[in-house]
Amino acid sequence: MKNRKVSAWAIAAATLFFVGTLFPYAYAAADGGLRKIRTFVDVLEYVKENYVESTDTDQLITGAIKGVVGELDDFSQYLGPKEYKVLKNDTRGDFGGLGIRLQMVDGYVTIMSPMPNTPAFKAGVMPGDRILFVNDKDISNMDLDEAVELMRGEAGTKVKLTLSRKDEKTGEYKTLPDLTLKRQKIIPEVVYHRMLDGKIGYIYVVDFSGHTMEALKKALEELQKQGMQSLVLDLRFNPGGLLNGAVDMAKLFMGQEQMIVYTKGRKPEFYQEFKTDKKAPYADVPMVVLVNQGSASASEIVSGALQDNKRAVVVGQRTFGKASVQQVMPLSGGAGLRLTIARYYTPSGKLIQRDYRDKSKADEGGIFPDIEVMVEPEEEIKIFMQYNKIVYTPGKKEEAPKFTEKDPVLDKAVAYLKGELTLEQAQAEAKAAKEKREQAKTSAKENVSGVKKEEKKPAADNKKEASKKKDVSAEKSK
Numbered sequence: 387m388k389n390r391k392v393s394a395w396a397i398a399a400a401t402l403f404f405v406g407t408l409f410p411y412a413y414a415a416a417d418g419g420l421r422k423i424r425t426f427v428d429v430l431e432y433v434k435e436n437y438v439e440s441t442d443t444d445q446l447i448t449g450a451i452k453g454v455v456g457e458l459d460d461f462s463q464y465l466g467p468k469e470y471k472v473l474k475n476d477t478r479g480d481f482g483g484l485g486i487r488l489q490m491v492d493g494y495v496t497i498m499s500p501m502p503n504t505p506a507f508k509a510g511v512m513p514g515d516r517i518l519f520v521n522d523k524d525i526s527n528m529d530l531d532e533a534v535e536l537m538r539g540e541a542g543t544k545v546k547l548t549l550s551r552k553d554e555k556t557g558e559y560k561t562l563p564d565l566t567l568k569r570q571k572i573i574p575e576v577v578y579h580r581m582l583d584g585k586i587g588y589i590y591v592v593d594f595s596g597h598t599m600e601a602l603k604k605a606l607e608e609l610q611k612q613g614m615q616s617l618v619l620d621l622r623f624n625p626g627g628l629l630n631g632a633v634d635m636a637k638l639f640m641g642q643e644q645m646i647v648y649t650k651g652r653k654p655e656f657y658q659e660f661k662t663d664k665k666a667p668y669a670d671v672p673m674v675v676l677v678n679q680g681s682a683s684a685s686e687i688v689s690g691a692l693q694d695n696k697r698a699v700v701v702g703q704r705t706f707g708k709a710s711v712q713q714v715m716p717l718s719g720g721a722g723l724r725l726t727i728a729r730y731y732t733p734s735g736k737l738i739q740r741d742y743r744d745k746s747k748a749d750e751g752g753i754f755p756d757i758e759v760m761v762e763p764e765e766e767i768k769i770f771m772q773y774n775k776i777v778y779t780p781g782k783k784e785e786a787p788k789f790t791e792k793d794p795v796l797d798k799a800v801a802y803l804k805g806e807l808t809l810e811q812a813q814a815e816a817k818a819a820k821e822k823r824e825q826a827k828t829s830a831k832e833n834v835s836g837v838k839k840e841e842k843k844p845a846a847d848n849k850k851e852a853s854k855k856k857d858v859s860a861e862k863s864k
Contacts, residue, residue, distance in 0.1 A: 467720035519548035577601035587614035594627030594684040626683020651728030674799040682706035690732035707740025707752035
């Protein structure tokens, strides 16, 4: 009994510590708050004493903390030691690894693309390959972050991968011979550029990591040497990243003393403005920004700033709507807390963050394009998968990549920059296309209703047939 009391007091002390750490102002409502804490301690203690299997107090409290933080919004997060370490590596922009982009597909850790000139690329790893084992450890029940952590490590160390690859003829996945790769420092390729017809420079930015600005400036200089007269900045499927990267990118294209973005939170000190300090080196280059539903965070800050300051025309689809300020603070034991403390607003005062939990706010948030061009997701994916087909062969001259997939969004941007299409004409076309889509939806609904009505007719016909059979029977009986 004494041990049970000691355990209860230990849980209570731990709970008060975490609540006090995460929510310093919670004690303003002390009576209600303390009652809830007592309830929490009672539940925790009852679980420990009576649950069908033995439980670990640390795991239960960690789970409770995750629940508290996860209840706030979709972006606040309690980070365990491993997750916190991964976060720090991702934002730094370089790490010791194999050079592969991963995603969970059908429950498997799947390679989306090997990065050029990396150990995975040189070993012949292909997009679509599934990773089954890492150093003979089964990763089938791991989440993506855990699997990534197993593959990362100090440059020069080795890691063994067991992969499976889809047979194009049978559609079945076959296990490949094990690969042993040596980790190296990975600096992801985050900027691609090329010159389009009409001296239009094109730059595709993958994300905003530690090396994005360096690569972007280099791309702009090379395009300028080639005689660039206008620019397409492609931020489609760009999930964002570092705030300073977004601010620095906007500064390359805007005039002096212009607002880029500002933040506003519950505390006055979380209000912060980000402005340009001088005229940008590319402030006079006509430009279009391409966005879609996969453009988020820093991508939305850049596109919103350029749009509101009348610096660029935005073409594509409404963006994702993820632009809130997360403050990351270290916790004891190597863990961390990512907590939303403010939200981003465009220079004209539009909230970028979308509230996906409140359906009544469906029309708020995200960046709405000046010219809407709708493209099916599977078609967009084909466009960007072309970058995975770029071949880099050591010792050989780099071949110009071939882009053969039709890209209606880019085509519209090029037509505008060439002067073949005015903004008003493009918007009128977008409006007409939208009306056509809505009419198609209405027709589809009517057709579905018509099918249902048609389905009822046979039933009525059956009754008529039954009546006829009865009449025949009656005639025969006579």
